[in-house]
Amino acid sequence: MLTIGAFARACRLSPKALRLYDELALLRPARVDPDSGYRYYAVAQLERARLVAWLRRLGMPLAGIREVCALEPAAAAREIRAFWARVEAETAVRRDLAGFLVDHLAASTAVPGKDTTMLELRYAAHSDRGRVRPSNQDTAYAGTRLLAVADGFGPAGAPASGAAVEALRFLDTEEVPAGNVLNLLEEAVRGATDAVRDVADPGENGTTLTALLWTGSQLALVHIGDSRAYLLRDGGLFRITHDHSVVQSLIDEGRLTPEEAGSHPQRAMLLKALTTGTPDLKLHDTRRGDRYLLCSDGLTAVVPEHRIRELLTAYPEPEEAVRALVDAANEAGGPDNVSCVVADVV
Numbered sequence: 001m002l003t004i005g006a007f008a009r010a011c012r013l014s015p016k017a018l019r020l021y022d023e024l025a026l027l028r029p030a031r032v033d034p035d036s037g038y039r040y041y042a043v044a045q046l047e048r049a050r051l052v053a054w055l056r057r058l059g060m061p062l063a064g065i066r067e068v069c070a071l072e073p074a075a076a077a078r079e080i081r082a083f084w085a086r087v088e089a090e091t092a093v094r095r096d097l098a099g100f101l102v103d104h105l106a107a108s109t110a111v112p113g114k115d116t117t118m119l120e121l122r123y124a125a126h127s128d129r130g131r132v133r134p135s136n137q138d139t140a141y142a143g144t145r146l147l148a149v150a151d152g153f154g155p156a157g158a159p160a161s162g163a164a165v166e167a168l169r170f171l172d173t174e175e176v177p178a179g180n181v182l183n184l185l186e187e188a189v190r191g192a193t194d195a196v197r198d199v200a201d202p203g204e205n206g207t208t209l210t211a212l213l214w215t216g217s218q219l220a221l222v223h224i225g226d227s228r229a230y231l232l233r234d235g236g237l238f239r240i241t242h243d244h245s246v247v248q249s250l251i252d253e254g255r256l257t258p259e260e261a262g263s264h265p266q267r268a269m270l271l272k273a274l275t276t277g278t279p280d281l282k283l284h285d286t287r288r289g290d291r292y293l294l295c296s297d298g299l300t301a302v303v304p305e306h307r308i309r310e311l312l313t314a315y316p317e318p319e320e321a322v323r324a325l326v327d328a329a330n331e332a333g334g335p336d337n338v339s340c341v342v343a344d345v346v
Contacts, residue, residue, distance in 0.1 A: 011050050137151065151227050293325075
């Protein structure tokens with residue numbers, strides 16, 4: 001038997017922590033002296049104690065540690081992998097926010113008119129029913145300042161997606177101040193949410209929404225659901241949205257591979273939609289030559305990303321690229337409505 005001090009030194013947990021874990025029934029001592037109340041630990045408990053110490057260093061909450069310690073080694077390893085995948089996903093969100101704050105604060109101190117280049121968008125949009133669905137519940141829009149794709153679902157999915165995009169269209173005709181563009185977009189999305197509720201029962205219907213708002217030098221992104229936005233830059237294709245879906249959450253937790261996600265029975269199930277969650281809001285710095293793609297999952301579910309990159313690269317005009325992407329989805333069976341918006345920064 002080891003005294004609590006000797007056990008603490010061996011497992012690198014403090015005596016204070018060991019007393020806490022005893023109270024929480026996470027790591028009970030092997031024996032407690034009935035007279036002095038002094039705790040003693042068995043050598044065989046060192047492995048569990050070290051696991052607890054490692055998991056604490058990893059940042060796992062005590063409730064999670066209790067679950068891991070109760071599992072067989074293989075299952076415990078899967079749970080730790082899933083925990084760390086969640087940490088990485090959350091860290092990525094905070095990294096994006098930190099990047100936005102740095103850029104926003106730096107821009108506020110920039111000298112007006114210095115090293116400015118006039119940029120604008122050249123764009124095209126197209127929405128197609130596909131080969132299987134009886135009607136089209138998608139809405140796609142492209143204008144001078146606003147790009148948007150919405151994918152409706154439920155009996156009133158088409159009015160829902162149409163109302164969401166229509167509620168944002170006033171942004172296309174107003175001069176957008178770069179300083180408060182995210183606040184402006186957030187207010188507009190609240191209006192879009194109310195518009196969807198007015199035309200469709202939120203209990204049965206809803207819509208995704210992925211939109212970009214052009215300020216003249218930056219693009220503000222709002223995103224909720226599993227429609228997507230991509231950036232083609234210097235020949236590389238980068239997804240700049242994160243799906244709010246069941247399968248994406250399983251991928252994030254390490255429980256599913258991207259390859260397995262395509263055939264998962266819950267691949268169409270959303271965790272958030274416009275009336276049932278808070279959208280992601282980000283700012284993106286643009287460069288001349290950037291190409292942006294917004295699309296519904298009718299494209300990404302059947303056309304792999306490497307093929308999307310090839311098509312975006314092969315067709316220099318946005319209208320040609322949009323048509324080629326929609327055609328590729330239909331050639332792959334067209335099981336869903338498919339909508340695409342392509343915009344070039346020129």
